[in-house]
Structures are given as structure tokens and as C-alpha cells.
Amino acid sequence: MEKYKRIFVIVVDSFGVGGAKDAADYDDAGADTLGSISRSVEHFAIPNLCRLGLANLHPIRQVPPVAHPLARYTRLNEVSRGKDTMTGHWEMMGLKTTTPFITFSEHGFPPELIRELEARTGHKVIGNKSASGTEILEELGEEEIATGHMIVYTSTDSVLQICGNEETFDLAELYRCCEIARELTMREEWKVGRVIARPYVGKKKGEFKRTSNRHDYAVKPFGKTVLDALSEHGLDVIAVGKINDIFAGEGITRSYRSRSSVHGMEQTIETARQDDFHGLCFVNLVDFDALWGHRRDPVGYAAELEKFDKNLGVLMDSLKPEDLLIITADHGNDPTYKGTDHTREQVPFLAWSLSMEEGHEIPEGDSFALIGATIADNFGVSMPEGTIGNSIMERMTYKYE
Numbered sequence: 001m002e003k004y005k006r007i008f009v010i011v012v013d014s015f016g017v018g019g020a021k022d023a024a025d026y027d028d029a030g031a032d033t034l035g036s037i038s039r040s041v042e043h044f045a046i047p048n049l050c051r052l053g054l055a056n057l058h059p060i061r062q063v064p065p066v067a068h069p070l071a072r073y074t075r076l077n078e079v080s081r082g083k084d085t086m087t088g089h090w091e092m093m094g095l096k097t098t099t100p101f102i103t104f105s106e107h108g109f110p111p112e113l114i115r116e117l118e119a120r121t122g123h124k125v126i127g128n129k130s131a132s133g134t135e136i137l138e139e140l141g142e143e144e145i146a147t148g149h150m151i152v153y154t155s156t157d158s159v160l161q162i163c164g165n166e167e168t169f170d171l172a173e174l175y176r177c178c179e180i181a182r183e184l185t186m187r188e189e190w191k192v193g194r195v196i197a198r199p200y201v202g203k204k205k206g207e208f209k210r211t212s213n214r215h216d217y218a219v220k221p222f223g224k225t226v227l228d229a230l231s232e233h234g235l236d237v238i239a240v241g242k243i244n245d246i247f248a249g250e251g252i253t254r255s256y257r258s259r260s261s262v263h264g265m266e267q268t269i270e271t272a273r274q275d276d277f278h279g280l281c282f283v284n285l286v287d288f289d290a291l292w293g294h295r296r297d298p299v300g301y302a303a304e305l306e307k308f309d310k311n312l313g314v315l316m317d318s319l320k321p322e323d324l325l326i327i328t329a330d331h332g333n334d335p336t337y338k339g340t341d342h343t344r345e346q347v348p349f350l351a352w353s354l355s356m357e358e359g360h361e362i363p364e365g366d367s368f369a370l371i372g373a374t375i376a377d378n379f380g381v382s383m384p385e386g387t388i389g390n391s392i393m394e395r396m397t398y399k400y401e
Helices: 033-040 047-052 085-092 111-121 133-147 166-184 226-232 261-274 287-293 298-318 370-378
Strands: 006-012 072-076 125-130 150-154 159-165 194-201 215-218 236-240 254-256 279-285 323-328 347-352
Touching (some): 047 347, 125 133, 133 166, 133 194, 159 166, 226 236, 236 261, 261 287, 261 298
Antiparallel strands (some): 150 159
């Protein structure tokens, strides 16, 4: 019997809580995103996350645990190989990735790929190295504007990113070039997880600013996910933020692109208040990772969490007893750790509904996939063949009549 009519899953992108058992295998021993943030700021006000049980789950320097947490809370472990956005999200919805996506962070992309990309797009490639998105604009933005060349770069993630100035390169042309790059990088030897269009505005160094017209061209999931099972069963699957890109539209019935993580929460609140949907609202809030984790800015990360916490309170006030809210993450990105890469960590699982009795800790999850399995169980939908995950719906007390 269906327990919840609407389930909201919010992925606070990169919000790890330390302690991955295999962190050393990824050279990430000691990484702890939440712990590092709380130790980096004098004041840290996240009352709504804490009343759900976050401080009970993980020590927060400025905040004691609460006596009566509202949520069912635990930590989840990742079983897939990798620590990137797609791997984490796909595992949530039942897919275990056994071979990590290929990266080109050491030497850039192979000359053969670059030559073919130049021939197909008609633009000379500049850059072709691993770099910060803001730094490469400062280095090459003026040259791109003056020459029409195309800035191509990567990172420690499995990505090929192309910058284009919206005024001089043209947004449509940027998307066209990215579509060509996506086609080329479907070859096994070049297959990156995502090709990302990175549009920006500005005319000279110091003025360049990336815009919200980013677009991700992801490879499709290698099998059917819980999202497919839900939509094929006639249920709504609403995607907010990067979710539609991460799953290449597979299993999504409606999507909303967000300008920022704050905007993503505003869209989620509006959906909760105005949309009497039946199914899943799946939300990714990317700024934590893109703006603060990769840029190694714990103070900015803390401030972003405080903004999220305020909107979380508004969202909680907008939910009904037949709604279930789940807050989690897809990987870590400790903003005080070495380098600029994601960090292999456990992630939080906070599940709350107005219909729940008081919250408490539940057993640690052996996979992110318990999220998708629990959602499928709630709606009486069979998990797709080849997926993983065990439901914990029996731990989500429901008393709504």
C-alpha cells in the first residue's frame, strides 16, 4: 500500500560527512566536508538541518546534537567505483558503476580528438588542459573573443568543457560545438561522462562571469533506473537543477533548469505549494560543489548552507503529511582538502515527514541505492532488472489517513 503520495529528494551536491571506508583507495583519507566547513567558520547557523538530526549524525563544532531530532537519519556508503556526480546519482537510482569514467586531467585530450573537434566545428582549440573554469577564462577569454577560437578544458572529473562568450561566440554556436564534442566522445577511448557548455559574459579580464545557460551533455545511464520504472508506471518524475542532464532525460516527465542552488530551492518550494503531483521531485543543488568545493572555499560553502537551511525551513512548512522529504548528497568535496577534486566520503541521509513520529538514527546504508529502492517500494513499482538497492520503507513511519 502506498505510504507517501509525493517524495522530494534533495541532493546537496558534494555534501559529504567524512569517513568513507575505502577513502584511502582514492587518496582521500581524512576528508570530511561537513567537519571541515564547521571548523572553518566562527558561526554556523543551520537550525533546520540540525533539528532534523544533522548534528546528531555528525559532530558540528558550533552546534550540539538535539534531544529529539525530527528525521530518521544515517550515513550512506557508495559501492560504485568513482566519486563523481553521475556515479553518485545513478547509484541512488539503482545503477552500480563498476568502471570509473575516463579522465584526461594529467595531459589534456589526445591530439587526435582535438584535430577532429577542430575540423568538425571550424574552430581552433585553445587551452586543452585541466583548469579551474574561472582561471581559464582569465587566461584565455580575451583571446577567444578576439579570434573566435574555442576554449576547451577539463578537470579532475570526467568532463570535456567548452567556454564560449555569449556575445561574440554565440550561445547557439556553443551548443552546436558541444553536441559535436559529445558525438566524438562517445568513442570508448574518449568517452567522458559529460560534455559541458560553459557560456560566459564580459569583455576583458576581471569582468568575465559564467552564466546560468550552462548545459550538460551526459552519456545515458547504462541501464534502466528507478526513474524509468516510476515514469513507465504512470508516476510523475520532476527534475530540478542538473537532474535532467545527469540522466540524459531518461525517465524524466518534467524538468526545471535552475539559475543557482537558491533558485533550485525556490523552484522546489513552488512545486510543493502549487503542484499536486504524484511521484518524485528529484532536486540537485550544484553550487555547493561548483562554487565552493572545487574552489576550496569553506567560508563560501558554509554561507551557501545557511541559505539552503533558510529555504529548507520554508519547504518543510510547505509540505503535507502525505509527503516525504529526503536530504542526501552524491559525493564529498572537502573545501580544505588537497587539490580540487571530489573526495570519497559517506553522505548523509535525512528522511522526514509531518506524519512521522519522533526521529532517530537508523542503521547505516550499504549503498546510495537504498534511496531509489525505498521510493520504488513506496509506489509499489518493481526495480528494473540489473539494479541494486534494498528498501527501508518500513522505517519511514506513516500515519496519514
